[in-house]
Every structure is written in structure tokens, then in C-alpha cells.
Amino acid sequence: MDLAIPLHIVPPFSPIDDSTGLYAHEVFNVLLDHEIRYFERDGKRCSIAFIDIDFSEAFRVLRQQSEAAVIRKIGDILRSGIRQVDFGARYSYNKFVLAFVNSDGEDAHVALRRILGRIDEVFEGNPPINIGTATCPENGTTRAILVQRAIDALHSSRGEGQNRIIAFDPMNRMWLNNRPKVLIVDDIEMNIKILEAMLRPNNYEIYRAVNGKEALGIMEFNEIDMVLLDIMMPGMNGYEVCRRIKNRQSTAITPVIMVTALDDSESKIKGIEVGADDFITKPPNRNELITRTRSLIKLKTLYKDFTNIESVLFSLARAVEAKNPYTNGHTSRVASLSVAIGTRMNLEPEKIEALRFGGVLHDIGKIGISNQILNKSGSLDDREWQEIKSHPETGFRICYPLRKRLRHAMDVIRHHHEKLDGSGYPDGLAGDEISTVARITAAADIYDALITDRPYRPRMDAETAVAILKKEVLDAKLDKNVVEELQYITGY
Structure with missing residues (x-):
């Protein structure tokens, strides 16, 4: 038989830790998830810091005060050392965690140095404190990964003596719990x-x-x-x-x-x-x-770090789509259609991969273009059009550090608006100067744009869109073979 528990004897959940005035652990997790979503949407960064405090030394220094008073004093110092937009929590008995909103590791380090100085002043050089930090997106783009890496950095700090602030270093795994x-x-x-x-x-x-x-x-x-x-x-x-x-x-x-x-x-x-x-x-x-x-373990770690950067780029690509409701899902559809065309054309596996990566990343350069331009319902003036035309080159620069990994996808990112007759941008390439993967993505990009609603016009049906692409072939702007394969895939 199920036993009902009277509500009046169920302890209420408090969002605040009474002993420190900081948030409860569970509330901190919710708030950190929220900040990570801000990064995915707007590219805003955040940093977290785990702080380990030796309470036994703190109690010894302030022995005339109660244990509760000492812990409360530490909580007061932590809260006063961060901005109003930042937040913190008591993670366990002697461990605290702080989150620094829209801040990189250097910003967090400055605030933590200020907190260390205040604790040193109040507790006369004690208690021993160790701090480990991690930053989104450099060290992770999920709460679980970010927390684990800050804790890993905390373990490193303990190994190097007291009052040390150590940032997570993906290239140095020898001091982590997760040994190679x-x-x-x-x-x-x-x-x-x-x-x-x-x-x-x-x-x-x-x-x-x-x-x-x-x-x-x-x-x-x-x-x-x-x-x-x-x-x-x-x-x-x-x-x-x-x-x-x-x-x-x-x-x-x-x-x-x-x-x-x-x-x-x-x-x-x-x-x-x-x-x-x-x-x-x-x-x-x-x-x-x-x-x-x-040497080889270090290379593997470096490659994994590049993979993390790839995930950051994909997050930025999603952030671009979030700026414009009309393009929701556009990049993934372009990637899928491009891969389908490339597969029918029997391209090599590395070029199929380039179509997938390039399709997702081809508009990443629009991250710097204002919403007013992206969502404008009327015609663009000359200045606005020049700003729109800058996105392939901007995207190329953003992705340039990963050029060895992205390889052919870099062609897609920079050249998906080039035309066979030389009338495209940003480089005015013509004919064979335009790679096959760029030609494929160009056609897929135009097709998806035509069959979806845009702020300046309603969507077209697929048959009309394909007819426009065929006209572009006759005008020597798009690749005939690519458009024929697209026509076969779409059934029009």
C-alpha cells in the first residue's frame, strides 16, 4: 500500500545555502546551464572556479568565533568579490564554486586574486586555499565537462602548494585524476x-x-x-x-x-x-x-582539442541561425542536400565530409552582421549589401585556424557565392577556379533559400526553385551537372 507523506513534514527546498548566503548546489547547476545556452545562442563566454578551503586552519585563526560564523564570513567574502551578474554556490562542506558571466579566464583570474587577497587579510595568511578554473567554450560546452575540468584544475592546484589559481590546460594531463x-x-x-x-x-x-x-x-x-x-x-x-x-x-x-x-x-x-x-x-x-x-599522447590531446574547437564552430553556426528565424535549419538542410549531390557524383570520402562540414559552416561569417540587416523586409542599400557580401571572407577567417582539419570545406565556406561566369564574390572566381564542393554547396544553398520563407519574400514551390536553378545554368552561373543531380534528388 502506498503511503502518502503529509506535505507539512516534507522539508521545503531552499534556493540559498543558509550557512553561506550563496546559492544551493542545485540552483547553481540550473543557472550554469542557462549561461551555457547563452553561449550557444549568442556566443557569450563564461568561466567557473572551484575553491577548496581548509576550514580547520580557518577555525584555528578565528578560534574565538563559532564554526558557523567562520563559514558565513567566507561566504560573505566570496559574494562580495564577484559582480551582481555572477553567482556562486557551496558545492560541498569545504568546496565552493563561482561562475563569472560573459567572462574569459583572465577576467575570472582577476576576481579570484581579489578574493584571495581579502581572505588572506581576514584570516592572517590562512587558511590554505586552492582554486581551479575552466572556461566555456575553450574547455567545454556542457556543464558536466566544464565542471569536471575545473575540478581537474583544482587537483593540479593542490599539487602545487596553497593559494594557487590553476586554469585547466588540455595539453597537460599528467596531473589530472584522469591520467593518460x-x-x-x-x-x-x-x-x-x-x-x-x-x-x-x-x-x-x-x-x-x-x-x-x-x-x-x-x-x-x-x-x-x-x-x-x-x-x-x-x-x-x-x-x-x-x-x-x-x-x-x-x-x-x-x-x-x-x-x-x-x-x-x-x-x-x-x-x-x-x-x-x-x-x-x-x-x-x-x-x-x-x-x-x-609525444603521441600529446598529439592525440591536441587533435581532441581541435575537435572541441569544431564543436564550438558548429555552436556558432547555430547561433547565426538563431539570429534569423527565417533561416532555422538552413545550414543542416544545405549540408544534407550537398552530401546527397556529392554522393551521386561519386566524390571521394574526404570531399563528402567537406560538403557536410562546409554546409553547416558556410554562413558562420554572418555572426558579425546585425539582426536589422539579416531580418530586413525590404531591399538592402549598397552599404548593407556590402556587409552581407563580407560573410564568406569573415567565415573563412573564423575557421582558418582549423584549415588543416577542414581542408576542402574551407573552399565551401569562402566560395559558395562564386559564379562560373566570374560574377560572384568574394574573389570573383570563374570556371575551373571554383572547386566542385563549392559549386555543389552554391546550388544547394540557393535551392534551400528559394523554398523557404525569407523576410523579403515568401517561399517558392520546389518546381519553381529548380526552374530558377536551370536558368542559372543557362546563364553560365551554376554547374550543369550539379543542378541535374539536384533535380534528380528533389524529383523536379
Whole structure:
């Protein structure tokens, strides 16, 4: 039988922590989620800081005051050290968290230094305090990731002494709880023990597997940072294990070092063909092993950081759409249609990927264009039209730091408004100067714009839109083959 609990004996939830005057933990989470959504919509940044305070020292210094009074005093200092728009919470007994709205890491550092100075003044150089910070979007674009990375930075601060403020550094994982994970795969136990003995003093977390199947199973459920892989194993040999690691999307960037007694060129060529990143000959030299392992893990971390930047760019692209209700979903539709056209044209996989990335990012340069222009219902004047025409070049500059990763997508971002007759912008390219991926996205972009409502005109039906594209082909502006494939896909 269900028992009803009388409402009068259910403790009411309080948004404020009574002991400090700061928000409750749950309220802080809601507010931080809200600030992250602001970033996704408007590109506004925010920083958070975890503060660990040794209360035992604080009580000793102010021994004439009660424990509650000391904790309240610390809460008062934290609240007075931040702006009205910022907010904080008591996270646990001796741990606090602050959020700095629309601020980068440097802004947060200034405020935290001010708070440290005030606590130092009140508590006569005590208590010991450690602070770790993380910033959105550089260190994460979800609350869970941002909080975890600020806590990771806090652990680093503890390791470097008291009264230290440490910002999360994605390139330095050696001090984090999440130590670099190395998987050693060898069917001979002694070989595993030798490698493990060389690596453990360098703060690596070691995983062990005695065959390929076991290794792949471990990687299915753990984010491994490095694989040291024997080649000559019964059943599935090292070449096949490496091939499967590199063919999995979730593990493709995980570096693999083949540790082998084979030292001939043919074996190394075969290893390169299946994606091996490096080779070490048995028995391994300790310094060589440590140097190569550290270098490849750093490269993997850097690549992951680029992936995070990609997610930031995609968030900015969504923010552009949010500025103009008429273009909601436009970039994803352009990306999907472009990929469909490229697939029918049998383009290489890297160019299909460029169509996907480029389709999503092609209008990212509009982030700097005012809403009044983007949502104007009438004709644009010359100044407004020039501002609109600047978006491909602006988008190209925004994405330029990732040019090696985006590759052909950079053509899409810069050249999706070029025309075959040279009348397009920003570079006035003509004919073969315009890449295939840019030609495809140009047609998909125009088509989607025509069949959706815009502030200056209502949507057209698909048949009329395709007829306009065909006219553009006759005027030597769009690629005939591209438009024919678009026509086939749309059925018009």
C-alpha cells in the first residue's frame, strides 16, 4: 500500500545555502546551464572556479568565533568579490564554486586574486586555499565537462602548494585524476611487465591485454590514449588489431606503437598500411619508449582539442541561425542536400565530409552582421549589401585556424557565392577556379533559400526553385551537372 507523506513534514527546498548566503548546489547547476545556452545562442563566454578551503586552519585563526560564523564570513567574502551578474554556490562542506558571466579566464583570474587577497587579510595568511578554473567554450560546452575540468584544475592546484589559481590546460594531463591511459597488448606476460615497469613511474594508468580480441574489448568501454601493440600474436595478429582500431570512428585517433622483434622494412610498411603511428624494436629502450609515448599522447590531446574547437564552430553556426528565424535549419538542410549531390557524383570520402562540414559552416561569417540587416523586409542599400557580401571572407577567417582539419570545406565556406561566369564574390572566381564542393554547396544553398520563407519574400514551390536553378545554368552561373543531380534528388 502506498503511503502518502503529509506535505507539512516534507522539508521545503531552499534556493540559498543558509550557512553561506550563496546559492544551493542545485540552483547553481540550473543557472550554469542557462549561461551555457547563452553561449550557444549568442556566443557569450563564461568561466567557473572551484575553491577548496581548509576550514580547520580557518577555525584555528578565528578560534574565538563559532564554526558557523567562520563559514558565513567566507561566504560573505566570496559574494562580495564577484559582480551582481555572477553567482556562486557551496558545492560541498569545504568546496565552493563561482561562475563569472560573459567572462574569459583572465577576467575570472582577476576576481579570484581579489578574493584571495581579502581572505588572506581576514584570516592572517590562512587558511590554505586552492582554486581551479575552466572556461566555456575553450574547455567545454556542457556543464558536466566544464565542471569536471575545473575540478581537474583544482587537483593540479593542490599539487602545487596553497593559494594557487590553476586554469585547466588540455595539453597537460599528467596531473589530472584522469591520467593518460596506455593499453599494452602482448601474448607474453613478461613482455607486458617490462613495458609496465618502464611506464608506471611516469604516472600512466596501465591496461593489459593478452590478445587482440581482449584489447578491442577494453577499447570499447575505455578511452585509451595510447596502444603498445605486439605484432606476432596467435589468432588475431597486431596488424589486424591496428587496422580495426584505426577503422573504428571512436578509436581512429588513438595512437598505436607497434612493439616488435621484427626490424625489416616489409614489416614496417605493412604496419604503416594498417595505420600504425610508430615502431619500437624489442627489447625497448626506456628513454625512447617514454619520449615516443609522451609525444603521441600529446598529439592525440591536441587533435581532441581541435575537435572541441569544431564543436564550438558548429555552436556558432547555430547561433547565426538563431539570429534569423527565417533561416532555422538552413545550414543542416544545405549540408544534407550537398552530401546527397556529392554522393551521386561519386566524390571521394574526404570531399563528402567537406560538403557536410562546409554546409553547416558556410554562413558562420554572418555572426558579425546585425539582426536589422539579416531580418530586413525590404531591399538592402549598397552599404548593407556590402556587409552581407563580407560573410564568406569573415567565415573563412573564423575557421582558418582549423584549415588543416577542414581542408576542402574551407573552399565551401569562402566560395559558395562564386559564379562560373566570374560574377560572384568574394574573389570573383570563374570556371575551373571554383572547386566542385563549392559549386555543389552554391546550388544547394540557393535551392534551400528559394523554398523557404525569407523576410523579403515568401517561399517558392520546389518546381519553381529548380526552374530558377536551370536558368542559372543557362546563364553560365551554376554547374550543369550539379543542378541535374539536384533535380534528380528533389524529383523536379
